[in-house]
Amino acid sequence: MAAPHSVLELIERFDRNRTAYRSEQYNEARLRIEFLNPFFEALGWDINNRQGYAEAYKDVIYEDAIKIGKATKAPDYCFRIGGTRKFFVEAKKPVINLKDASEPAFQLRRYAWSAKLPLSILTDFEEFAIYDCRIKPDQNDKATTARVMYFPYTEYVNRWEEITSVFSRDAILKGSFDTYAEATKGKRGTAEVDVAFLQEIESWREILAHQIALRNKTLTQRELNFAVQMTIDRIIFLRICEDRGIEEYERLKFLLKGTSVYKRLCDLFLEADARYNSGLFHFQKEKNWDEAPDTLTQNLVIDDKPLKDIVKRLYYPESPYEFSALPADVLGKVYEQFLGKVIRLSPSHKVTVEEKLEVRKAGGVYYTPDFIVTYIVHHTLSKLLEGKKPGARGSASKIKIVDPSCGSGSFLIVAYQYLLDWHRDRYVEDGPEKHRKELFQGPGGQWLLTTQEKKRILLNNIYGVDIDSQAVEVTKLSLLLKVLEGESNQSLTSQLSLFQERALPDLDHNIKCGNSLIDSSFYNEIQQLPLFLDEETQYRINAFDWKSAFPQVFSSDAPGFDAVIGNPPYIRIQSLKEWAPLEVEYYKKVYKAAGKGNYDLYVVFVEHGLSLLNKHGLLGYILPHKFFNSQYGEPLRNLIAEGKYLSDVVHFGDKQIFDQATTYTCLLFLNKTGSNQCHISKVNDLVSWRNNGEVVEGIIPSSSITNEDWNFAIGNSSILFEKLSSMPTKLKDIVSRIGQGIRTSANEVYVLDLVSNDGDLILAHSKQLNCTIPLERQAVLLFLQGREIKPYMLQPSGKVVLFPYKLTNGSMHLVTEDYLTKFYPKVYEYLLLNKRYLSEREKGKFNGVGWYGYGRVQNIDLMLQPKILVPDIADHASFAFDENGSYAFTSGYGITLLNTVVESPKYILGLLNSNVLDFYLKCVSTQMRGGFFRYFTQFIEQLPIRTINFSDPTDKARHDQLVELVEQITTLYKRLADVRMAQDKTMLQQRITIIEKRIDKMVYELYGLTEEEINIMEG
Structure with missing residues (x-):
């Protein structure tokens, strides 16, 4: 250009x-x-x-x-x-x-x-x-x-x-x-501000925790955490105010001169209490305040040196930070990580900082990216504010917005900013001179909201709850800083003298600590509840009654919130049981969404979020889309479908939203009023979606949204999907079983490596065997991992599975031939006998000591039968036929057909590996990173099967021809595994490709696809 x-x-x-x-x-x-x-x-x-x-x-x-x-x-x-x-x-x-x-x-x-x-x-x-x-x-x-x-x-x-x-x-x-x-990202020396600032305040926590614990021996662990957290929050607040020109610059730095640093710091905190009226600085009993003042921190003893070390690192040139420029989302991201750890205090008053148990189980803390927060907030609030009027008497003042798991407050900060911008723009449009109580002119002549108006909007519209008391304080801190954004010392002083009020609001009525999902009914619902709960358990449960906590929201004229927004916790119930068994029992009793299988906590948050809304309310969450197709998601799908609540879905497929996390998410928007249709947006490229909203869009009628799996086929592919979906026969109709391979439940099995070395046999396994059982009740099979199951071909790595009928526990050790012949001669004989029946090619694979382990399996009898095998995760259809029942398997599924099925298993195999059913499965399955899909039972059983009318010669001929092609390609794949010359491999692969295309062409004819439909599918 x-x-x-x-x-x-x-x-x-x-x-x-x-x-x-x-x-x-x-x-x-x-x-x-x-x-x-x-x-x-x-x-x-x-x-x-x-x-x-x-x-x-x-x-x-x-x-x-x-x-x-x-x-x-x-x-x-x-x-x-x-x-x-x-x-x-x-x-x-x-x-x-x-x-x-x-x-x-x-x-x-x-x-x-x-x-x-x-x-x-x-x-x-x-x-x-x-x-x-x-x-x-x-x-x-x-x-x-x-x-x-x-x-x-x-x-x-x-x-x-x-x-x-x-x-x-x-x-x-x-x-x-x-x-x-x-x-152009720097390879060396890169330390982004959130990472650096997190390290900074974590070092402050270490310094203060050790110092306060050392000098204040009577403190409890909870008091120590509170004291450290509040001291850090207050210092950060005042330092940010300095860089914004609200506080006199270098007031904190003045503490470096002289002694009694903590006493002088507390004097600054007391001045801030008089100036800001915030719960962050709350040291005296206040009229109309429910929360008790902080009588703890003012009486602490802290040495000068650690405080001076902290203050030094707040100022140029030692500090690289420009605090006025720190965005709210950066501060929130830092605090989200910071709050993932807690100070532990031993009986001898020794201090350690540890990751919280729930964080450790969840694999870390994952902060919601700001572009996701912004999208959810704007998408939700823009609808709520349509046709509304601003001002204390305007209809917008009645809107109530809540995040029931607010964490560090990222969603509430963005929601508050959206409301501030919306009010300012409406006042300016209406004529700024009419709104001198709400507006003033800042530098450059731009119109800004007065502090009074910003306080009114915050107290009127923004609410939050979190189970972590420290998170609640951080949310308050972030919102208070947002109130002061754009202010100067001069503007603040002039407005305070005008309204005779301190600068900041009391947020104790808006941002509260409690368990969003558990109210006081907990103590009646749990039958086996101990008479007296220990203090730690009571703080963990932290029952929270929404109606009494927010009487201004649950009033008789419009009970409930207008918007519920956020990113609810993702915690599998198996993990939650380890540290919160009473809560798990309560969820099961109270919530429909917790009614099936090993659910995830986020489904409960969706149900509860709906219950918090008034009859016209909106919900906007980011959460895993696994519940669209999982068995545990069925109760929630049913709840949403019955109320026709589903309004909008932004589906990210296998695109990763969270850094360093493998959670596949969507944006879910629900409308309590109900809707006749749902707008679906599928994101193929995150950058394009973020920058210009590029998506594939479609509309799904509410009548199509049921408790069955949500597949959301849209665009050109939706017509083809609907056509295939309407076929009368599904795979589940012709199978006797779709059985899971070796997993972690049911009967124990042993995976073995047989090692051939000059006629010697070595058996490696994980536990001792109890061989008092009859030998005929054991089985030895070749072993397959999911990745060894390929289209039309099995590629065993040489492992063998021994299925004893009954096993006893024992320690892991290596079993030699001598050990077997001495203690378990029948097992040794059986293995030798079994090995004689292996083909020469299979025998050749048993060389080199390699692998051992054990697992559990529910379907031992399935392993012994002829079956179609498929891995549980693959990037394309990968079905193979175990014709003689020779293989046990893990990380996959075995499919056996009903005896009444007339079609050959090889015909069914050809359909399953075809482009047609691969397309269909990718429409109904959940996608993972790297283009992989889940081939789980609930997905493969939906595959439409084209049955054959054997009385029709043409139909029968197609069946026979497809069987013949499958036999040919199976033979070619076996040969491909054995050839060594590159030229031979190339020629065989060319022949395989030709036959695959013939199979696909025949399947297109069987399913009656048009050229246009074929092009859509192959695209």
């Missing part, structure tokens, strides 16, 4: 007057207006908001000056898409040599790193530098540190395509910016 004429003119003008522009008299303001604004307009950015977007959605924000240290300030430009920051641009006078000057680079990187932006630009138009801002900045860094690109203005023409392909508005919408950012 050639540089546009406007950019050529800028280059020519700068070149012509370069000396004047490089003088001290030429300032940044003129540079921005004369060069940078038109430069970025040429990249497609609406620099002057000609589109008239609301403040929240402007392309470009000119950052207000903020004091950082004693010299730096906020970047001059913030470029955004849909209100989300993408990159900063810091402008400098051309007289400054950006190529070598380290201070401007450090200034830009410090702000962008704190804001968690991957890339940002430093420019004076004469020079253009791009920095990787994920690399932690250091005051001693050179100008070249983390710089990924640099060139002068004379190269703009030649490199215009390079610039526009990354930093143009269109490139960002298409995902090119994200792709470039990922490609």
Whole structure:
């Protein structure tokens, strides 16, 4: 792409007057207006908001000056898409040599790193530098540190395509910016702000925990956790207020001078109590406050040195953080991880910091990405606010929003921000002069909500509950910081004097600690409840009565919330039983969603979320989509289907939303009013969906949504899917059993390796055998793992399974031939006898000591029968035929046909491996990362089977021909496994491919597919 004429003119003008522009008299303001604004307009950015977007959605924000240290300030430009920051641009006078000057680079990187932006630009138009801002900045860094690109203005023409392909508005919408950012990600020295800040406050926790426990011997473990958490929260709050200009800069730093640091710190906390009126600083009994004041922390003893060490690391130059730039989602993400650990106090008052049990069982803490939170909140609240009016008497004031598992408050923060933006925009549209109580003009003339109005909206509309008391405090902290966002000391003081109120609201009536799923009925429902529960169990159960906790919500005129949003916990009930057995029993009694199998806790949260809504309420969750097809999801599917609650689904398939987690998720939106149809969006590319909403869309009528599996076939494929679904015969109609392979329940079995070494036999296994049982009640089979089951072919690795009728426990050891002949001669003879019947090829596989283990199996008799085998996970249809019942298997399923089935098993095998049934299974199954699908019973039993009319010669001929083709391809696969020459393999593979295509063509005819349907399926 050639540089546009406007950019050529800028280059020519700068070149012509370069000396004047490089003088001290030429300032940044003129540079921005004369060069940078038109430069970025040429990249497609609406620099002057000609589109008239609301403040929240402007392309470009000119950052207000903020004091950082004693010299730096906020970047001059913030470029955004849909209100989300993408990159900063810091402008400098051309007289400054950006190529070598380290201070401007450090200034830009410090702000962008704190804001968690991957890339940002430093420019004076004469020079253009791009920095990787994920690399932690250091005051001693050179100008070249983390710089990924640099060139002068004379190269703009030649490199215009390079610039526009990354930093143009269109490139960002298409995902090119994200792709470039990922490609340039620093390999060394990268420490993103959330990771670094987490390490920072975790080190504070260690310091404070040891110090407070050492100097305050009477503290309990709960008191210690509270004291440490509140001290950290209060310090962070005041430090952020300093960088935002709300508190006097370096007030905390003043503590470094002199002694009695903790006493002086507590004095600051008391001042904050008088100034902010927040539960974060609550040391005296307040009128109309239910919560008791904090009488613990003011009386603690803490040495000066550990506090000074913490305070030192809060300020430039030791601190790389610009606290005013820390986004709410970064703070939330840090705290979410931080709250995953707890301080343990031994009887001797020794301190350790450990991962919480529930976190350990869940495999860690996974923070919901901000783009998911934003989507759920906007999708839900935009519907709720349609036609509503703002203001204390407006209909919007009645809207009640709750997150019943709020954690660090990420969903509530975004919901609150959405409401703030919506109110401000409505007031401005109506005429700002009419709303002087709600609005004031900030720097640059933009209209902002008053603190009074922000407090009103927060207290009126936002609610949250979490079982973790520390999480509740963090949610309050985050919301209070949001109230103060955009404020200055001057604006705050003037508004406080006007309204005669302290700055912040009391959130104790809105954000509460308790178990969202358990109310006081728990003590009546659990029959075997001990007479007296220990204190730890009571705190764990933490029963919570919603109606008494929120009487303002569950009033007689409109009982219930208007919106339930969030990311409920994902905990399998088997794990929960280990540390919360009483709760598991309660869920089973009280919730329909807990009524079947080994359910996951999130299904209970969905049911409970529905119960919290009023009759017109909306629910928006991110959760695993496994319940769409799982057996345990059937009660919840039934509940949703009966009420016609399903409104919208965003299906991510195998796309991973959470970092370092293998949970396959969707966005679920329910409408308590009920709906005649559900809007389905399938996301094929996350970047395209995030940047421009690119999805495959479809509508499913509510009548099609039942308690049966939810498959949601949409687009062109939906017609073909419906056609196949309507076929009368399913696989489940012609099978006698679909049996699971070796798993972890039922009868014990042993997996063995037989080792041939000059006639010797060595048997490796995991426990001693009890061979007092009759020999004829044992069986020895070849062993298959799921990955050894291929289309039309079995590839045994040489393992053998011994099925004794009864076994006793014993220690793991190696059993030699001598051991067998001495103690278990019948077993030894039996194994030798069995080995004689193996083919020469199979015997050849038994070489080298390799593998041993044991498992459990429910279907020993199935292993001995002829059966069709399939692995439980595969990327395409992989069915094979065990014609003689020679194989035991794990990680898969064995299928036996009814005796009444006239069709050959090989005919059925051909159908199962065809493109047609592979397409169908991928419509009904759940997809995993890497393009793999689950071939579980509930999926494969749905496969439509084309039965044969044997009285029709044409139909019978098709059957026989398909059987013949299956026999041919099976033979070819066996030969392919044995050949050694590359040329032979290539020729055999070519013949296999030809036959596969013939099989597919015949199956297309059998199922009556048109050319258009074949193209859709193969696409």
